[in-house]
Amino acid sequence: MEKHEMMSLEDSGQLRDKMRFFEQELLKNHHIDPNLYVEYNVKRGLRDSAGKGVLTGLTEISDVNGYNLINGRQIPADGRLYYQGINVQDIISGLNGRRFGFEETIYLLIFGKLPDKEELSRFLDMMSDMEELGGRFVRDVVMKGTNANIMNAMQRCVLALYTYDDNPEDISPENVLRQSLELIAKLPEIAVYSYHAYRHFRKDDTLFIRNPQKGLSLAENILLMLRPDGKYTELEAKVLDIALILHAEHGGGNNSTFTTHVVTSSGTDTYSSTAASIGSLKGPRHGGANLKVQNMFADLKSHVDQDHWDNEDEIITYLKKVLNKEAFDHAGLIYGMGHAVYTLSDPREVILKRFAQALAEEKGMTEEFELYNRVENIAGKLIMEHRKLFKNVCANVDFYSGFVYSMLGIPEELFTPIFAIARMPGWSAHRLEELINANKIIRPAYKYVGHHTDFVAFDER
Numbered sequence: 001m002e003k004h005e006m007m008s009l010e011d012s013g014q015l016r017d018k019m020r021f022f023e024q025e026l027l028k029n030h031h032i033d034p035n036l037y038v039e040y041n042v043k044r045g046l047r048d049s050a051g052k053g054v055l056t057g058l059t060e061i062s063d064v065n066g067y068n069l070i071n072g073r074q075i076p077a078d079g080r081l082y083y084q085g086i087n088v089q090d091i092i093s094g095l096n097g098r099r100f101g102f103e104e105t106i107y108l109l110i111f112g113k114l115p116d117k118e119e120l121s122r123f124l125d126m127m128s129d130m131e132e133l134g135g136r137f138v139r140d141v142v143m144k145g146t147n148a149n150i151m152n153a154m155q156r157c158v159l160a161l162y163t164y165d166d167n168p169e170d171i172s173p174e175n176v177l178r179q180s181l182e183l184i185a186k187l188p189e190i191a192v193y194s195y196h197a198y199r200h201f202r203k204d205d206t207l208f209i210r211n212p213q214k215g216l217s218l219a220e221n222i223l224l225m226l227r228p229d230g231k232y233t234e235l236e237a238k239v240l241d242i243a244l245i246l247h248a249e250h251g252g253g254n255n256s257t258f259t260t261h262v263v264t265s266s267g268t269d270t271y272s273s274t275a276a277s278i279g280s281l282k283g284p285r286h287g288g289a290n291l292k293v294q295n296m297f298a299d300l301k302s303h304v305d306q307d308h309w310d311n312e313d314e315i316i317t318y319l320k321k322v323l324n325k326e327a328f329d330h331a332g333l334i335y336g337m338g339h340a341v342y343t344l345s346d347p348r349e350v351i352l353k354r355f356a357q358a359l360a361e362e363k364g365m366t367e368e369f370e371l372y373n374r375v376e377n378i379a380g381k382l383i384m385e386h387r388k389l390f391k392n393v394c395a396n397v398d399f400y401s402g403f404v405y406s407m408l409g410i411p412e413e414l415f416t417p418i419f420a421i422a423r424m425p426g427w428s429a430h431r432l433e434e435l436i437n438a439n440k441i442i443r444p445a446y447k448y449v450g451h452h453t454d455f456v457a458f459d460e461r
């Protein structure tokens, strides 16, 4: 087992006592009257009063739609998502017998067009040259300072890659393209090996490191590297490939991609920008929700016996407790529900739900699928009533993804890292779009609502 050399704050009772005074000072001095946000018309969360995002940029990479425009009015509608103008549903149905689509989605998002056979084969050849992490990097970086949160481990590894790059600071589109493609190719190994290192050093499990194989898809390589026997079925790899496609991109306004734009606009390097976006995605209101959904269902099952999973009243009682901050993580959120843009449905959730149902039937988990379905049907209405919302609340992409991953035997520590692997092409396309087009530092305003006061000399305080 790896020993902590530094005592954590939690371990030290003495330090906790010393901190208490400062904690109280912090809370006392940081309260802003909520009425002031209304008085100064602050666009909280960068939204207008109707909850719509403030327009802060232009993009051609993807289009996220939750409304229909009818006679100049926005009418809630089933969600639609387009990558470079192509409906994501068509990308998935267009796979049509071909085995994998994530790689051509990467091509589409970054280069703006679907590759032909020759272009795809050149691209795959280059990507497989780039995926090699190198034994020295695995030994010196991935295996060190292991952590149960693989998102943090990924951030650490991404920042360390800066040192292994001969040209890290060059932010010309050519160099950033090379860095981005290398990161897309290397993130699966970084995530899976970080998980193996965590299991070995923190849980005393046997360590194994399996190299990715040239010629396999990114989804196949994740399963190959993850499993002790390296085996997977074609259906498992296909479902993972589709999940990767569905998570690859979501406009410029989602929290992690907006982070890419903000951080890129300062002129910083690709590794710093990527680490920042991974940090954003980890948050439970964003990509980290897939893990929260899994944990929330575990908590629900501890409140509602399996024999009662079809009892809607018991489920409602539990969900009301969640909303009232009396159950689960006391945040008052039902995870996997709600979206800033989608209203009636999130198109990715609709597709993932179909796969969740098919996998559940194959794996004898239909009862569990039905429980998810029941919670989905109840939770939207409950949130609307509880928060007095007029806007419809639908399930989002994170609602079924963890359930799908768990049926693929993917450990929950990798749920959000898989989202990060999938979103890396989207972040890259937006970083390149920002570098090529924007050339202006993102710098909104904060109104000062404190009070100017005189400096008091040290002896007179």
Ligand SMILES: CC(=O)SCCNC(=O)CCNC(=O)[C@H](O)C(C)(C)COP(=O)(O)OP(=O)(O)OC[C@H]1O[C@@H](n2cnc3c(N)ncnc32)[C@H](O)[C@@H]1OP(=O)(O)O
Binding pocket: 051, 284, 285, 286, 287, 289, 323, 332, 333, 334, 335, 336, 337, 338, 339, 340, 341, 383, 387, 389, 391, 393, 396, 397, 398
């Ligand atoms: C890949 C992704 O990032 S998908 C989103 C994943 N996140 C989650 O699943 C976490 C749960 N969901 C949420 O927290 C929210 O729905 C978000 C963060 C996704 C969107 O938030 P918003 O854009 O603020 O949603 P919206 O404007 O519809 O919310 C209106 C109100 O309903 C509340 N609400 C929305 N969703 C939920 C929910 N799932 N549970 C409880 N309350 C909710 C909001 O907190 C907000 O209340 P407030 O006005 O008092 O702040």
Ligand SMILES: O=C([O-])CC(=O)C(=O)O
Binding pocket: 249, 250, 253, 254, 255, 340, 341, 396, 397
């Ligand atoms: O668009 C958002 O706010 C969040 C989201 O669904 C995503 O990033 O995939």
